[in-house]
Amino acid sequence: MENNIYELQYAIDTFYFLVCGALVMWMAAGFAMLEAGLVRSKNTVEILTKNVALFAVSCIMYMVCGYALMYGGDFFLVGIAGGETLVSDALASSTENGFDGDSVYSPASDFFFQVVFVATAMSIVSGAVAERMKLWSFLIFAVFMTGVIYPIEGSWT
Amino acid sequence: MPLATLGTFILWMGWFGFNGGSVLKLGDIASSNSVAMVFLNTNTAAAGGLVAALLVSRIKFGKADLTMALNGALAGLVAITAEPSTPSALSATLIGAVGGLIVVFSIVLLDKIKIDDPVGAISVHGVVGLWGLLAVPLTNSGATFMGQITGALVIFVWVFSASFAVWFALKSILGIRVDAEEEYEGVDLSECGMEAYPEFVNPS
Numbered sequence: 001m002e003n004n005i006y007e008l009q010y011a012i013d014t015f016y017f018l019v020c021g022a023l024v025m026w027m028a029a030g031f032a033m034l035e036a037g038l039v040r041s042k043n044t045v046e047i048l049t050k051n052v053a054l055f056a057v058s059c060i061m062y063m064v065c066g067y068a069l070m071y072g073g074d075f076f077l078v079g080i081a082g083g084e085t086l087v088s089d090a091l092a093s094s095t096e097n098g099f100d101g102d103s104v105y106s107p108a109s110d111f112f113f114q115v116v117f118v119a120t121a122m123s124i125v126s127g128a129v130a131e132r133m134k135l136w137s138f139l140i141f142a143v144f145m146t147g148v149i150y151p152i153e154g155s156w157t
Numbered sequence: 158m159p160l161a162t163l164g165t166f167i168l169w170m171g172w173f174g175f176n177g178g179s180v181l182k183l184g185d186i187a188s189s190n191s192v193a194m195v196f197l198n199t200n201t202a203a204a205g206g207l208v209a210a211l212l213v214s215r216i217k218f219g220k221a222d223l224t225m226a227l228n229g230a231l232a233g234l235v236a237i238t239a240e241p242s243t244p245s246a247l248s249a250t251l252i253g254a255v256g257g258l259i260v261v262f263s264i265v266l267l268d269k270i271k272i273d274d275p276v277g278a279i280s281v282h283g284v285v286g287l288w289g290l291l292a293v294p295l296t297n298s299g300a301t302f303m304g305q306i307t308g309a310l311v312i313f314v315w316v317f318s319a320s321f322a323v324w325f326a327l328k329s330i331l332g333i334r335v336d337a338e339e340e341y342e343g344v345d346l347s348e349c350g351m352e353a354y355p356e357f358v359n360p361s
Contacts, residue, residue: 011189018196022173025200029166036159048162049223052230053211059204063246077246081194087186108193111246112200135221 202253206233
């Protein structure tokens with residue numbers, strides 16, 4: 001019975017991460033529309049391109065090395081899906097933490113929740129340099145910001 | 158273009174429901190972990206498709222083509238939808254990226270052989286959808302290439318012939334194509350009687 005409750009707790013905590021992550025992902029759309037609305041119309045397509053491309057670059061770079069630099073684990077999220085012992089490990093960890101302790105959830109849902117914050121941070125940069133910065137230089141900066149700079153800072157906390 | 162971009166973001170977000178919900182179960186550790194992998198892979202495939210299409214359009218056309226980038230993101234989403242739970246994060250990104258690559262060439266090729274497809278629907282859904290089906294056996298040992306090809310063929314033959322019958326009947330009874338004049342003027346006025354952007358100056 002206790003294990004059943006832990007299973008449900010794991011499921012609902014994972015689901016909470018995923019749903020809130022999807023809402024934060026939606027902030028990328030919000031920033032894109034906000035910035036497109038605020039720049040002069042001759043800069044619209046470029047700011048839209050920056051916004052969609054920075055989101056994609058953030059997701060890829062954080063997957064490649066950012067998440068590993070920030071939280072440990074392997075590059076390219078190797079092993080994030082969990083292996084044969086996924087269920088028993090999660091149950092053991094839940095039992096150790098008890099009902100009042102830290103939540104136990106899917107590592108993949110944690111990545112999903114974290115990666116959308118990286119993209120949000122990068123959106124802020126795009127707003128700050130709107131109408132002024134070269135597209136490809138911006139995207140190359142995005143590679144370093146989301147792959148290294150943000151994760152190193154994040155790892156300090 | 159802002160509407161096209163917003164539409165792509167809406168589809169990107171909606172796709173989490175589309176693929177995540179297709180796991181059909183969440184209430185235990187294994188299922189919820191699987192749902193989380195589906196979210197992760199769906200997102201990363203779209204990102205891979207977008208970056209691939211943007212780079213290809215930069216190399217091929219010399220400019221960062223936003224319409225291609227948006228189609229690339231959708232292509233990544235279409236490509237991963239056949240099997241979003243078994244690939245690793247890296248495989249999902251590559252499956253999406255190949256989708257983004259294919260969609261640019263497919264759109265250009267269809268233009269070249271004069272097949273009319275104003276929004277790239279055949280390229281995004283048809284061609285990349287087929288790639289997604291064929292990519293399933295790469296990460297899921299329960300599927301085979303022959304099985305996937307047979308399935309795709311059966312679906313194509315049934316849907317093509319059944320749709321053809323309906324289209325043929327429609328063409329004989331009501332007609333399906335608008336007049337050349339209506340097409341030139343746009344179907345807003347002839348079919349719906351109003352314009353989407355009435356205050357815009359029309360140069361023609």
